[in-house]
Amino acid sequence: MERVTRSSAAAKPSPRTSASPRRENSNGREQQQQRRRDAAASAARAGRSIKKEGVSPTRTGQQDPLHDVLTATLRGLRIRKQLRSESTAVINSIVDVIFRHLRSQKDCFSSVERLRTGSYYENVKIRQPDEFDVMLAIPVRSVEILPFDDEGAFYSVAVKGRCRTHPLEQFVLENGVVSANEMLTKFRKHVVNALKKAGMTDVQVERKKKGCPAVTLLVTEEDLDIGLDIVFGLAVHSSWPSFTNDGFKIEKWLGSKTKKNFKLKPFYLVPKYEGNGNEELDGVCARDTWRISFSHVEKEILKSHGSTKTCCEVEGTQCCRRECLKLLKHLLKALQDKYPKDLPKFYSYQAKTTLLHACTVRVHDADWRIEDLAHCFHLLLEDFQRYLREGYLPNYFIPTHNLLGSKCSQRSCNLLADYIAFEQNNMFPIFFSNSCIRP
DNA sequence: ATTAGCTAGGGGAG
DNA sequence: CTCCCCTAGCTAAT
Numbered sequence: 032m033e034r035v036t037r038s039s040a041a042a043k044p045s046p047r048t049s050a051s052p053r054r055e056n057s058n059g060r061e062q063q064q065q066r067r068r069d070a071a072a073s074a075a076r077a078g079r080s081i082k083k084e085g086v087s088p089t090r091t092g093q094q095d096p097l098h099d100v101l102t103a104t105l106r107g108l109r110i111r112k113q114l115r116s117e118s119t120a121v122i123n124s125i126v127d128v129i130f131r132h133l134r135s136q137k138d139c140f141s142s143v144e145r146l147r148t149g150s151y152y153e154n155v156k157i158r159q160p161d162e163f164d165v166m167l168a169i170p171v172r173s174v175e176i177l178p179f180d181d182e183g184a185f186y187s188v189a190v191k192g193r194c195r196t197h198p199l200e201q202f203v204l205e206n207g208v209v210s211a212n213e214m215l216t217k218f219r220k221h222v223v224n225a226l227k228k229a230g231m232t233d234v235q236v237e238r239k240k241k242g243c244p245a246v247t248l249l250v251t252e253e254d255l256d257i258g259l260d261i262v263f264g265l266a267v268h269s270s271w272p273s274f275t276n277d278g279f280k281i282e283k284w285l286g287s288k289t290k291k292n293f294k295l296k297p298f299y300l301v302p303k304y305e306g307n308g309n310e311e312l313d314g315v316c317a318r319d320t321w322r323i324s325f326s327h328v329e330k331e332i333l334k335s336h337g338s339t340k341t342c343c344e345v346e347g348t349q350c351c352r353r354e355c356l357k358l359l360k361h362l363l364k365a366l367q368d369k370y371p372k373d374l375p376k377f378y379s380y381q382a383k384t385t386l387l388h389a390c391t392v393r394v395h396d397a398d399w400r401i402e403d404l405a406h407c408f409h410l411l412l413e414d415f416q417r418y419l420r421e422g423y424l425p426n427y428f429i430p431t432h433n434l435l436g437s438k439c440s441q442r443s444c445n446l447l448a449d450y451i452a453f454e455q456n457n458m459f460p461i462f463f464s465n466s467c468i469r470p
Numbered sequence: 471a472t473t474a475g476c477t478a479g480g481g482g483a484g
Numbered sequence: 485c486t487c488c489c490c491t492a493g494c495t496a497a498t
Contacts, residue, residue: 112480112491119492147493154478334478344477473498482489 097405097458104462105354108157108361118160118257121250125226125234126165129261132225133167139198140221143167144266148326150379153333155356157364161257164245166326167218168264168299171199174209176272176300179312179320183274184432186300186323187315188265204319211302212318215244218263222246241308244301244322264324266297272323278430279328284338284394293331299324305437325428329383342396350399355411356386362412365461366450373446376438384434385415387427412455419448 126145133140149164150156173194179185188209190197197203202214219239226234226248237247245260271294281290300321308318333353341347359382367374389411393399399407418424422441426432435444454461 109480115480116491123492152493471498474496476495477493479492480490483487484485 095405098402100458100462101354101358101404101408104361104459105357108357110156110158110160114255115160118163118252118255121252122163122165122257122259125231125248125250125259126261128229128231129222129225130167132228133221136221138201138217139169140218142198143169146327148262148330149260150360150383153330155333155353155360155383157357157361159255161255162260163257164260164262164326166262166264166299166301166324168266169198170266170268170297172268173197174199174265174267174269176267176269178272178274179315179317182432182436183272183429184322184426185304185317185320186272187320188267188300206314208315208319210319211304211321212308212316215263215302219246222248222261242304242306242318244303262301264302265300265321267300268297270294271298272429274429274431278426278428279325280391281332284390285332285335286338293328296327299326323429328428329387332387333383336390337396338394339396348396349401350396351401351404351407352386352390352399354401354404355389355399355408356382358408359385359411359415362451362454362459362461363447365464366447366454369461369464370446370450373443374450376443377447381418381424381434382415384424384427385411385418388425389414409455412451416448416451419444419451 130143130145133143135141144167146166146168147164148166149162151160151163156162171188173191175189175191176186177189179187188199188211189207190199190203190209194200199209199214202210202217204210223236223246226232226236233250235249237249240247244264245262248259248261250257250259275298279290279293281293301324303322304317304320306317308316310317333356335342336352337343337347337350339347342350360379363377363379363382367377390399393410418435422433422435422439422444424434426434
Protein backbone atom coordinates (compact mmCIF):
# COMPACT_ATOMS: atom_id res chain seq x y z
CA MET A 32 0.00 0.00 0.00
CA GLU A 33 2.93 2.26 -0.59
CA ARG A 34 1.07 4.18 -3.22
CA VAL A 35 -1.79 4.99 -0.93
CA THR A 36 0.58 6.52 1.56
CA ARG A 37 2.36 8.54 -1.05
CA SER A 38 -0.79 9.79 -2.57
CA SER A 39 -2.49 10.64 0.68
CA ALA A 40 0.48 12.71 1.68
CA ALA A 41 0.12 14.70 -1.50
CA ALA A 42 -3.58 15.32 -1.10
CA LYS A 43 -4.54 17.78 1.56
CA PRO A 44 -8.27 17.93 2.14
CA SER A 45 -9.51 21.45 1.75
CA PRO A 46 -12.97 22.06 3.11
CA ARG A 47 -14.61 24.64 0.91
CA THR A 48 -16.11 26.24 3.98
CA SER A 49 -12.84 28.07 4.28
CA ALA A 50 -12.70 29.08 0.65
CA SER A 51 -12.60 32.77 0.12
CA PRO A 52 -14.99 34.75 -2.01
CA ARG A 53 -13.83 36.27 -5.23
CA ARG A 54 -14.04 39.87 -4.21
CA GLU A 55 -14.03 41.58 -0.91
CA ASN A 56 -15.70 44.90 -1.27
CA SER A 57 -16.29 46.09 2.23
CA ASN A 58 -14.68 45.76 5.61
CA GLY A 59 -17.82 44.35 7.18
CA ARG A 60 -17.92 41.64 4.63
CA GLU A 61 -14.28 40.88 5.10
CA GLN A 62 -14.67 40.55 8.85
CA GLN A 63 -17.66 38.31 8.44
CA GLN A 64 -15.67 36.07 6.17
CA GLN A 65 -12.72 36.02 8.53
CA ARG A 66 -15.06 34.87 11.29
CA ARG A 67 -16.31 32.13 9.05
CA ARG A 68 -12.79 31.03 8.24
CA ASP A 69 -11.95 30.91 11.93
CA ALA A 70 -15.03 28.87 12.65
CA ALA A 71 -14.16 26.44 9.90
CA ALA A 72 -10.63 26.09 11.15
CA SER A 73 -11.72 25.37 14.69
CA ALA A 74 -14.29 22.89 13.45
CA ALA A 75 -11.54 21.13 11.56
CA ARG A 76 -9.36 21.04 14.68
CA ALA A 77 -12.25 19.58 16.65
CA GLY A 78 -12.70 16.98 13.94
CA ARG A 79 -9.09 15.93 14.08
CA SER A 80 -9.20 15.46 17.83
CA ILE A 81 -12.05 12.95 17.65
CA LYS A 82 -10.79 9.41 17.97
CA LYS A 83 -11.32 7.00 15.15
CA GLU A 84 -13.86 4.34 15.94
CA GLY A 85 -15.52 1.35 14.31
CA VAL A 86 -14.80 -0.28 10.99
CA SER A 87 -16.79 1.86 8.64
CA PRO A 88 -15.32 5.19 7.55
CA THR A 89 -15.55 7.74 10.29
CA ARG A 90 -17.53 10.91 10.15
CA THR A 91 -15.37 13.99 10.39
CA GLY A 92 -12.85 11.99 8.46
CA GLN A 93 -10.01 14.50 8.18
CA GLN A 94 -7.54 12.07 9.71
CA ASP A 95 -8.95 9.16 7.79
CA PRO A 96 -6.59 7.77 5.12
CA LEU A 97 -9.63 6.80 3.06
CA HIS A 98 -10.76 10.40 2.98
CA ASP A 99 -7.39 11.34 1.56
CA VAL A 100 -7.54 8.58 -1.03
CA LEU A 101 -10.93 9.76 -2.24
CA THR A 102 -9.93 13.41 -2.26
CA ALA A 103 -6.81 12.59 -4.27
CA THR A 104 -8.91 10.53 -6.69
CA LEU A 105 -11.34 13.39 -7.18
CA ARG A 106 -8.44 15.71 -7.91
CA GLY A 107 -7.33 13.38 -10.65
CA LEU A 108 -10.82 13.36 -12.14
CA ARG A 109 -10.95 17.10 -12.62
CA ILE A 110 -11.25 18.38 -16.16
CA ARG A 111 -8.39 20.61 -17.26
CA LYS A 112 -9.48 24.14 -17.80
CA GLN A 113 -7.72 24.51 -21.11
CA LEU A 114 -9.16 21.29 -22.53
CA ARG A 115 -12.56 22.39 -21.35
CA SER A 116 -12.27 25.67 -23.21
CA GLU A 117 -11.07 24.06 -26.39
CA SER A 118 -13.74 21.40 -26.50
CA THR A 119 -16.66 23.63 -25.55
CA ALA A 120 -15.67 26.09 -28.26
CA VAL A 121 -15.77 23.44 -30.96
CA ILE A 122 -18.89 21.75 -29.57
CA ASN A 123 -20.75 25.05 -29.32
CA SER A 124 -19.91 26.02 -32.87
CA ILE A 125 -21.18 22.69 -34.18
CA VAL A 126 -24.37 22.79 -32.16
CA ASP A 127 -24.93 26.38 -33.23
CA VAL A 128 -24.71 25.46 -36.89
CA ILE A 129 -27.20 22.63 -36.45
CA PHE A 130 -29.53 24.67 -34.28
CA ARG A 131 -29.64 27.61 -36.70
CA HIS A 132 -30.15 25.30 -39.65
CA LEU A 133 -33.11 23.64 -37.98
CA ARG A 134 -34.63 26.98 -36.97
CA SER A 135 -34.55 28.08 -40.61
CA GLN A 136 -36.54 25.09 -41.84
CA LYS A 137 -40.09 25.28 -43.11
CA ASP A 138 -41.27 22.19 -41.22
CA CYS A 139 -41.89 21.48 -37.53
CA PHE A 140 -38.15 21.37 -36.85
CA SER A 141 -38.05 25.17 -36.99
CA SER A 142 -39.43 25.29 -33.45
CA VAL A 143 -36.69 23.19 -31.82
CA GLU A 144 -35.34 24.24 -28.46
CA ARG A 145 -31.81 23.57 -27.32
CA LEU A 146 -31.21 21.80 -24.00
CA ARG A 147 -27.75 21.10 -22.71
CA THR A 148 -28.07 17.87 -20.75
CA GLY A 149 -25.94 15.00 -19.53
CA SER A 150 -23.04 14.84 -17.14
CA TYR A 151 -20.89 17.53 -18.68
CA TYR A 152 -23.56 20.15 -18.16
CA GLU A 153 -24.44 18.74 -14.74
CA ASN A 154 -20.89 19.34 -13.55
CA VAL A 155 -20.34 15.66 -12.87
CA LYS A 156 -18.31 14.84 -15.94
CA ILE A 157 -15.01 13.24 -14.99
CA ARG A 158 -11.52 13.01 -16.49
CA GLN A 159 -12.01 14.42 -20.01
CA PRO A 160 -14.48 16.76 -21.69
CA ASP A 161 -15.07 14.09 -24.32
CA GLU A 162 -18.82 13.46 -24.15
CA PHE A 163 -21.46 16.09 -24.71
CA ASP A 164 -25.22 15.72 -24.82
CA VAL A 165 -27.45 18.29 -26.40
CA MET A 166 -31.14 17.68 -26.88
CA LEU A 167 -32.98 19.48 -29.65
CA ALA A 168 -36.64 19.18 -28.84
CA ILE A 169 -39.82 20.20 -30.61
CA PRO A 170 -42.48 21.53 -28.25
CA VAL A 171 -45.80 19.78 -28.83
CA ARG A 172 -49.34 20.22 -27.57
CA SER A 173 -52.60 18.44 -28.32
CA VAL A 174 -51.10 15.00 -28.41
CA GLU A 175 -52.20 11.82 -26.74
CA ILE A 176 -49.57 9.74 -24.97
CA LEU A 177 -50.26 6.01 -24.58
CA PRO A 178 -48.05 3.56 -22.67
CA PHE A 179 -46.42 0.98 -24.91
CA ASP A 180 -44.86 -1.30 -22.28
CA ASP A 181 -45.83 -2.59 -18.82
CA GLU A 182 -43.15 -0.62 -16.98
CA GLY A 183 -44.22 2.79 -18.27
CA ALA A 184 -40.93 3.74 -19.93
CA PHE A 185 -42.07 3.62 -23.56
CA TYR A 186 -44.98 5.44 -25.16
CA SER A 187 -46.70 6.01 -28.44
CA VAL A 188 -47.80 9.48 -29.50
CA ALA A 189 -51.02 10.28 -31.33
CA VAL A 190 -52.28 13.63 -32.56
CA LYS A 191 -55.53 14.59 -30.86
CA GLY A 192 -58.46 14.77 -33.29
CA ARG A 193 -56.25 14.27 -36.36
CA CYS A 194 -56.17 17.97 -37.05
CA ARG A 195 -54.76 18.68 -40.53
CA THR A 196 -52.80 21.69 -39.37
CA HIS A 197 -50.99 19.96 -36.55
CA PRO A 198 -47.24 20.57 -36.93
CA LEU A 199 -46.49 16.85 -36.68
CA GLU A 200 -49.11 15.92 -39.30
CA GLN A 201 -46.54 14.92 -41.92
CA PHE A 202 -45.19 12.22 -39.61
CA VAL A 203 -48.55 10.69 -38.67
CA LEU A 204 -49.05 7.12 -39.90
CA GLU A 205 -52.33 5.51 -41.00
CA ASN A 206 -52.87 4.13 -37.52
CA GLY A 207 -52.79 7.69 -36.18
CA VAL A 208 -49.48 7.55 -34.32
CA VAL A 209 -46.57 9.92 -34.83
CA SER A 210 -43.72 7.87 -36.26
CA ALA A 211 -40.62 8.18 -34.08
CA ASN A 212 -38.63 6.40 -36.74
CA GLU A 213 -39.56 8.81 -39.53
CA MET A 214 -39.01 11.87 -37.40
CA LEU A 215 -35.56 10.70 -36.36
CA THR A 216 -34.65 9.93 -39.96
CA LYS A 217 -35.71 13.42 -41.05
CA PHE A 218 -33.87 14.96 -38.11
CA ARG A 219 -30.77 13.08 -39.08
CA LYS A 220 -30.96 14.42 -42.61
CA HIS A 221 -31.26 17.97 -41.30
CA VAL A 222 -28.19 17.49 -39.12
CA VAL A 223 -26.12 16.10 -41.99
CA ASN A 224 -27.25 18.94 -44.28
CA ALA A 225 -26.40 21.55 -41.69
CA LEU A 226 -22.86 20.22 -41.37
CA LYS A 227 -22.45 19.98 -45.12
CA LYS A 228 -23.74 23.51 -45.68
CA ALA A 229 -21.32 24.86 -43.06
CA GLY A 230 -18.45 22.95 -44.63
CA MET A 231 -17.75 21.05 -41.43
CA THR A 232 -16.19 18.11 -43.14
CA ASP A 233 -13.99 17.27 -40.18
CA VAL A 234 -17.05 16.27 -38.19
CA GLN A 235 -17.82 12.58 -38.62
CA VAL A 236 -21.41 11.42 -38.39
CA GLU A 237 -21.64 8.04 -36.76
CA ARG A 238 -23.76 5.35 -38.35
CA LYS A 239 -27.35 5.22 -37.22
CA LYS A 240 -27.67 2.76 -34.35
CA LYS A 241 -30.82 0.79 -33.87
CA GLY A 242 -33.02 2.30 -31.18
CA CYS A 243 -30.67 5.18 -30.46
CA PRO A 244 -32.35 8.59 -30.12
CA ALA A 245 -29.26 10.61 -31.05
CA VAL A 246 -27.20 11.55 -34.03
CA THR A 247 -23.69 10.96 -32.71
CA LEU A 248 -20.96 13.19 -34.08
CA LEU A 249 -17.27 12.54 -33.69
CA VAL A 250 -14.85 15.41 -33.54
CA THR A 251 -11.12 15.04 -33.26
CA GLU A 252 -9.59 17.92 -31.43
CA GLU A 253 -5.81 17.80 -30.97
CA ASP A 254 -5.33 14.50 -29.14
CA LEU A 255 -8.88 14.24 -27.84
CA ASP A 256 -11.76 12.46 -29.54
CA ILE A 257 -15.02 14.09 -28.59
CA GLY A 258 -18.41 12.44 -28.95
CA LEU A 259 -21.31 14.80 -29.37
CA ASP A 260 -24.78 13.31 -29.00
CA ILE A 261 -27.42 15.41 -30.69
CA VAL A 262 -30.52 13.90 -29.16
CA PHE A 263 -33.83 14.46 -30.84
CA GLY A 264 -36.91 14.84 -28.68
CA LEU A 265 -40.44 16.06 -28.22
CA ALA A 266 -41.18 18.42 -25.34
CA VAL A 267 -44.66 17.37 -24.28
CA HIS A 268 -46.61 20.12 -22.58
CA SER A 269 -49.16 18.13 -20.66
CA SER A 270 -49.33 16.49 -17.26
CA TRP A 271 -46.80 13.78 -16.54
CA PRO A 272 -47.89 10.18 -17.15
CA SER A 273 -49.46 8.38 -14.20
CA PHE A 274 -46.49 6.02 -14.04
CA THR A 275 -44.61 8.93 -12.44
CA ASN A 276 -47.07 9.18 -9.55
CA ASP A 277 -45.07 6.92 -7.24
CA GLY A 278 -41.71 8.27 -8.27
CA PHE A 279 -39.81 11.54 -8.00
CA LYS A 280 -40.23 11.69 -4.24
CA ILE A 281 -38.39 14.93 -3.58
CA GLU A 282 -40.85 16.41 -1.06
CA LYS A 283 -38.69 15.86 2.02
CA TRP A 284 -35.48 16.68 0.20
CA LEU A 285 -36.25 19.65 -2.04
CA GLY A 286 -39.80 20.43 -0.90
CA SER A 287 -43.28 19.95 -2.26
CA LYS A 288 -43.44 23.43 -3.80
CA THR A 289 -40.33 22.60 -5.81
CA LYS A 290 -41.92 19.35 -6.87
CA LYS A 291 -45.11 21.09 -7.95
CA ASN A 292 -43.07 23.51 -10.07
CA PHE A 293 -41.22 20.68 -11.74
CA LYS A 294 -44.44 18.90 -12.58
CA LEU A 295 -45.64 22.02 -14.37
CA LYS A 296 -42.72 21.70 -16.75
CA PRO A 297 -42.95 19.51 -19.84
CA PHE A 298 -41.56 16.01 -20.03
CA TYR A 299 -39.55 14.76 -22.98
CA LEU A 300 -39.94 11.85 -25.36
CA VAL A 301 -36.99 10.57 -27.35
CA PRO A 302 -37.19 8.14 -30.30
CA LYS A 303 -35.96 5.01 -28.58
CA TYR A 304 -37.07 1.42 -28.53
CA GLU A 305 -35.88 -1.99 -27.40
CA GLY A 306 -35.53 -5.10 -29.51
CA ASN A 307 -35.33 -5.05 -33.29
CA GLY A 308 -38.18 -2.62 -33.83
CA ASN A 309 -40.64 -4.90 -35.56
CA GLU A 310 -42.58 -5.95 -32.47
CA GLU A 311 -46.13 -4.71 -32.63
CA LEU A 312 -48.61 -3.84 -29.92
CA ASP A 313 -52.11 -2.54 -30.70
CA GLY A 314 -50.95 -1.94 -34.26
CA VAL A 315 -48.00 0.19 -33.19
CA CYS A 316 -44.52 -0.79 -34.26
CA ALA A 317 -41.78 -0.63 -31.61
CA ARG A 318 -39.60 1.48 -33.88
CA ASP A 319 -42.24 4.20 -33.84
CA THR A 320 -42.34 4.46 -30.06
CA TRP A 321 -40.70 6.89 -27.68
CA ARG A 322 -38.98 6.64 -24.34
CA ILE A 323 -39.69 9.17 -21.63
CA SER A 324 -36.90 11.43 -20.42
CA PHE A 325 -36.55 13.83 -17.54
CA SER A 326 -33.01 14.95 -18.17
CA HIS A 327 -33.96 18.61 -17.73
CA VAL A 328 -35.19 17.84 -14.19
CA GLU A 329 -32.14 15.70 -13.43
CA LYS A 330 -29.88 18.53 -14.47
CA GLU A 331 -31.72 21.08 -12.40
CA ILE A 332 -31.86 19.02 -9.21
CA LEU A 333 -28.21 18.06 -9.52
CA LYS A 334 -27.36 21.73 -9.82
CA SER A 335 -29.51 22.91 -6.94
CA HIS A 336 -29.31 19.77 -4.92
CA GLY A 337 -29.45 21.11 -1.36
CA SER A 338 -32.31 20.94 1.10
CA THR A 339 -31.28 24.46 2.06
CA LYS A 340 -30.91 27.15 -0.55
CA THR A 341 -27.36 27.96 0.55
CA CYS A 342 -25.98 24.43 0.12
CA CYS A 343 -22.53 24.64 -1.50
CA GLU A 344 -22.70 28.41 -1.81
CA VAL A 345 -19.76 30.39 -0.48
CA GLU A 346 -21.90 31.48 2.46
CA GLY A 347 -23.37 28.04 3.07
CA THR A 348 -22.15 24.59 4.01
CA GLN A 349 -20.37 22.45 1.46
CA CYS A 350 -21.86 19.07 0.60
CA CYS A 351 -20.41 16.06 -1.20
CA ARG A 352 -23.39 14.82 -3.21
CA ARG A 353 -21.76 15.54 -6.55
CA GLU A 354 -18.39 14.24 -5.39
CA CYS A 355 -20.02 10.95 -4.38
CA LEU A 356 -21.58 10.65 -7.82
CA LYS A 357 -18.28 11.36 -9.55
CA LEU A 358 -16.58 8.69 -7.49
CA LEU A 359 -19.29 6.13 -8.16
CA LYS A 360 -19.18 6.83 -11.88
CA HIS A 361 -15.43 6.55 -11.84
CA LEU A 362 -15.49 3.29 -9.90
CA LEU A 363 -18.03 1.80 -12.28
CA LYS A 364 -16.00 2.85 -15.31
CA ALA A 365 -12.75 1.57 -13.84
CA LEU A 366 -14.30 -1.81 -13.01
CA GLN A 367 -15.75 -2.05 -16.49
CA ASP A 368 -12.34 -1.37 -17.99
CA LYS A 369 -10.83 -4.04 -15.79
CA TYR A 370 -13.54 -6.66 -16.35
CA PRO A 371 -15.00 -5.83 -19.77
CA LYS A 372 -16.39 -9.33 -20.28
CA ASP A 373 -18.33 -9.35 -17.03
CA LEU A 374 -19.82 -5.87 -16.98
CA PRO A 375 -20.86 -4.79 -20.46
CA LYS A 376 -24.34 -3.43 -19.83
CA PHE A 377 -23.89 -1.03 -16.96
CA TYR A 378 -23.95 2.69 -17.55
CA SER A 379 -23.54 5.87 -15.57
CA TYR A 380 -27.26 6.60 -15.49
CA GLN A 381 -27.55 3.81 -12.95
CA ALA A 382 -25.00 5.62 -10.78
CA LYS A 383 -26.89 8.88 -11.10
CA THR A 384 -30.16 7.19 -10.20
CA THR A 385 -28.58 5.59 -7.16
CA LEU A 386 -27.51 9.02 -5.96
CA LEU A 387 -30.99 10.48 -6.52
CA HIS A 388 -32.52 7.67 -4.44
CA ALA A 389 -29.91 8.25 -1.73
CA CYS A 390 -30.75 11.96 -1.63
CA THR A 391 -34.40 11.02 -1.25
CA VAL A 392 -33.61 9.03 1.89
CA ARG A 393 -30.76 11.08 3.36
CA VAL A 394 -32.45 14.39 2.77
CA HIS A 395 -30.46 16.83 4.88
CA ASP A 396 -27.39 18.75 3.78
CA ALA A 397 -25.86 17.62 7.08
CA ASP A 398 -26.13 14.03 5.81
CA TRP A 399 -23.68 14.95 3.04
CA ARG A 400 -21.05 17.11 4.65
CA ILE A 401 -17.87 17.29 2.60
CA GLU A 402 -15.82 16.25 5.65
CA ASP A 403 -17.85 13.04 5.70
CA LEU A 404 -17.08 12.18 2.08
CA ALA A 405 -15.71 8.74 2.93
CA HIS A 406 -18.73 7.87 5.02
CA CYS A 407 -21.21 9.21 2.45
CA PHE A 408 -19.52 7.36 -0.39
CA HIS A 409 -19.53 4.21 1.73
CA LEU A 410 -23.29 4.47 2.22
CA LEU A 411 -23.84 5.15 -1.48
CA LEU A 412 -21.89 2.00 -2.38
CA GLU A 413 -23.96 0.01 0.11
CA ASP A 414 -27.08 1.29 -1.66
CA PHE A 415 -25.73 0.40 -5.07
CA GLN A 416 -24.74 -3.11 -4.01
CA ARG A 417 -28.20 -3.64 -2.55
CA TYR A 418 -29.86 -2.71 -5.86
CA LEU A 419 -27.47 -5.01 -7.71
CA ARG A 420 -28.13 -8.00 -5.45
CA GLU A 421 -31.86 -7.43 -5.73
CA GLY A 422 -31.52 -7.04 -9.49
CA TYR A 423 -33.85 -4.05 -9.25
CA LEU A 424 -32.99 -0.39 -9.52
CA PRO A 425 -36.15 1.67 -10.01
CA ASN A 426 -36.02 4.57 -12.44
CA TYR A 427 -36.18 7.68 -10.26
CA PHE A 428 -39.24 9.04 -12.04
CA ILE A 429 -40.91 5.79 -13.16
CA PRO A 430 -40.33 3.35 -10.30
CA THR A 431 -41.85 0.45 -12.22
CA HIS A 432 -39.09 0.82 -14.80
CA ASN A 433 -36.17 -1.37 -13.72
CA LEU A 434 -32.82 0.05 -14.79
CA LEU A 435 -31.26 -3.36 -14.15
CA GLY A 436 -33.66 -4.91 -16.61
CA SER A 437 -33.23 -7.67 -19.11
CA LYS A 438 -29.83 -6.49 -20.33
CA CYS A 439 -28.17 -6.82 -16.93
CA SER A 440 -28.16 -10.46 -15.93
CA GLN A 441 -28.34 -11.31 -12.25
CA ARG A 442 -24.95 -12.94 -12.69
CA SER A 443 -23.31 -9.72 -13.86
CA CYS A 444 -25.13 -7.72 -11.17
CA ASN A 445 -23.74 -10.04 -8.50
CA LEU A 446 -20.28 -9.86 -9.98
CA LEU A 447 -20.33 -6.08 -9.99
CA ALA A 448 -21.50 -6.06 -6.37
CA ASP A 449 -18.66 -8.42 -5.47
CA TYR A 450 -16.07 -6.26 -7.21
CA ILE A 451 -17.38 -3.15 -5.45
CA ALA A 452 -17.32 -4.89 -2.06
CA PHE A 453 -13.71 -5.87 -2.64
CA GLU A 454 -12.68 -2.32 -3.55
CA GLN A 455 -14.55 -0.94 -0.56
CA ASN A 456 -12.83 -3.32 1.83
CA ASN A 457 -9.36 -2.69 0.45
CA MET A 458 -9.07 1.09 0.16
CA PHE A 459 -9.98 1.09 -3.53
CA PRO A 460 -6.82 -0.33 -5.05
CA ILE A 461 -8.37 0.24 -8.48
CA PHE A 462 -8.08 4.00 -7.96
CA PHE A 463 -4.30 3.52 -8.00
CA SER A 464 -4.07 1.49 -11.16
CA ASN A 465 -2.32 3.16 -14.08
CA SER A 466 -5.43 4.04 -16.01
CA CYS A 467 -6.78 6.01 -13.09
CA ILE A 468 -3.79 8.23 -12.50
CA ARG A 469 -3.26 11.26 -14.63
CA PRO A 470 0.33 11.64 -15.79
C1' DA B 471 -31.39 39.48 -29.87
C1' DT B 472 -28.07 41.48 -26.72
C1' DT B 473 -26.06 42.22 -22.47
C1' DA B 474 -24.97 42.30 -17.59
C1' DG B 475 -24.77 39.88 -13.41
C1' DC B 476 -24.42 35.60 -11.16
C1' DT B 477 -22.56 30.72 -9.83
C1' DA B 478 -19.52 26.67 -10.22
C1' DG B 479 -15.28 25.24 -10.88
C1' DG B 480 -10.15 25.16 -12.39
C1' DG B 481 -5.96 26.89 -11.54
C1' DG B 482 -2.01 30.29 -10.90
C1' DA B 483 0.71 33.23 -7.59
C1' DG B 484 2.74 33.67 -3.38
C1' DC C 485 -2.40 26.51 2.45
C1' DT C 486 -4.92 31.49 1.02
C1' DC C 487 -6.13 34.77 -2.24
C1' DC C 488 -7.44 36.09 -6.48
C1' DC C 489 -8.66 35.75 -11.37
C1' DC C 490 -10.54 33.41 -15.36
C1' DT C 491 -14.11 30.87 -18.19
C1' DA C 492 -18.57 28.62 -19.36
C1' DG C 493 -23.25 28.58 -18.78
C1' DC C 494 -27.47 30.47 -17.29
C1' DT C 495 -31.05 34.02 -16.28
C1' DA C 496 -33.45 37.98 -16.54
C1' DA C 497 -33.68 42.75 -17.78
C1' DT C 498 -33.50 45.66 -21.74
